[in-house]
Amino acid sequence: MSKRVTIDPITRIEGHLRIDVDVDGGKVNKAWSSGQMWRGVELILLGRDPRDAWAITQRICGVCTTVHAITSVRAVENALQLEVPLNAVYIRNLITLAHAVHDHIVHFYHLSALDWVDVTSALKADPDKTASLAESLSSWHLNGKYEMRKTAERLKNFVNGGQLGIFSNGYWGHPAMKLSPEVNLLAVAHYLQALEVQRKANKIVAILGSKTPHIQNVAVGGVSNPIATDSQTVLTVERLMAIKGYIDELADFVKNVYLVDVAAVGAFYPEWTKIGAGVTNYLSVPDMPLDTKGTKFALPGGFIEGGDLGSYKPISKYGDEYFVKGVEESVKHSWYDYSKGSPLHPYKGETTPHYTDFKDDAKYSWLKSPTFYGRVAQVGPLARVLNLLAAGHEPTKKYATQTLDTVSALAKTKVGLDAMHSTIGRHAARAVSCAVQVDMLGDMWGKLVANIGSGDTKTYNKPTFPKGEIMGVGFHEAPRGALSHWVVIDDGKIKNYQCVVPSTWNACPRNEKDEPGPYEASLLHTPIADAEKPLEVLRTIHSFDPCIACAIHLTDKENDAAVTVKAV
Secondary structure (H helix, E strand, O other), X not given: OOEEEEEEOOOOOEOOEEXXXXXXXXXXXXXXXXXXXXXOHHHHHOOOOHHHXXXXXXXXXOOOHHHHHHHHHHHHHHHHOOOOOHHHHHHHHHHHHHHHHHHHHHHHHHHHHHHOOOOHHHHHOOHHHHHHHHHHHOOOOOOOHHHHHHHHHHHHXXXXXXXXXXXXXXXXXXXXXXXXXXXXXXXXXXXXXXXXXXHHHHHHHHHHHOOOOOOOOEEOOEEOOOEOOOOOOOEOHHHHHHHHHHHHHHHHXXXXXXXXXXXXXXXXXXXXHOOOOOOOOEEEOOEEEOOOXXXXXXXXXXXXXXXXXXXXXXXXXXXXXXXXXXXXXXXXXXXXXXXXXXXXXXXXXXXXXXXXXXXXXXXXXXXXXXXXXXXXXXXXXXXXXXXXXXXXXXXXXXXXXXXXXHHHHHHOOOOOHHHHOOHHHHHHHHHHHHHHHHHHHHHHHHHHHHHHHOOOOOOEOOOOOOOOEEEEEEEEEEOOEEEEEEEEEEOOEEEEEEEEOHHHHHHOOXXXXXXXXXXXXXXXXXXXXXXXXOHHHHHHHHHOOOEHHHHOOOEOOOOOOOOEEEEO
């Protein structure tokens, strides 16, 4: 007998997301992904000065802040064909890399780890055995007996105090939880340690960006950071050395804790390497520019069709024709109307709301449905890692091989690259991506210091806007995947602006051909042990790291329910 399960809202994400699934015979046979907020930022931008767009678009979200600022200025610079000074390139890279490392750590430990870790089981653990296990896996300096005993005592105090505090509202004791008490305690210890570590990445963003969230230093044409070695009010050697110290601390945690923990979860939940693949067309964009024109990148991008790395087609530069021509958005199942037919290219995109209530076979989401040359595409760390591997990126190959080898050793069976096409594979790819990015942080820091040392202190090129209409696209391989902003400028004012964000690609409703989006496709055939506690659905959805506020804006004020989970 089929049962409809509605989870509204999905928690431990950014924004308001509703997921509906039909469960039959203990498995999902159909799914709907619905963004429950309205997008309005594009309308706010109409008629404004393009130089102000970055400050407005980064207010789309309180989590994905730097990414929209960077992508917005890139879009306007692309329209103007404006070069950016090399120091500005490196400073932007440092900010976005630090933001990405922060995002990945927070996502795994604080947003999704509790889908796999049973905190109440950790109360039964032997702290000394936990320490022995931890020390056998890595050299992390906070893996010893003292730390594990302290964590166990802290957890007991939560419970004895009558509440679990930050660990409330989990599906504790769920039959899908499989970790031993000692592994659960280790995960809780690293959860708490990660709360401190992630702050180091945010400090890098704050030093370079003036504040976080919502950095203040970017501008169309570069950054506003003055560089000098003899003034405390600008970017000095002292501040640069502080940044280097934070990078080293982050690298220690990412390589000795995060990578190891993700591999351990993969080894202890091997069945989840065969669940949640969904869409296997993978799109990523190149990032970490190495020149002033956006033609050379440290991280290649491209498109892979059907999971075949041999089908890789590169996206090589800003304004790449292959990328620009491939993107369209449909609103057949979205609460919008198009006056020019559907789908539309972002340069011609429209943002006209048309709410009809939730209708399974018609409109049911505030997200649009993007496609790449007519194909549904998954974006995010898995798409990024697979495209990097296809492009022959050696740092990615090193960490991917290391992670799969660790999983194989712990699972006592060979685990290959095919396992990445899964729910747990998305977590592994995010950890691999984080390791690559933390190394790149150190590399970009070295490039910035060397360039300043050569006597170059320039950080800004003044833009000039021509008469008539111009258009440009900016893209960024954000933590959650390919992000693009599309701007049409007429006589120096914004005529049209569209944001096509990672969670629009992944969380979209069915497209013009009625094909399910990546969230919806990934949930098909997922086993559900208890429809009243749909943990398995949360595992797969959380593996994408949803950020719905980036895809849609303004909540429905008439529905004041905080949480609804129902099985009918």
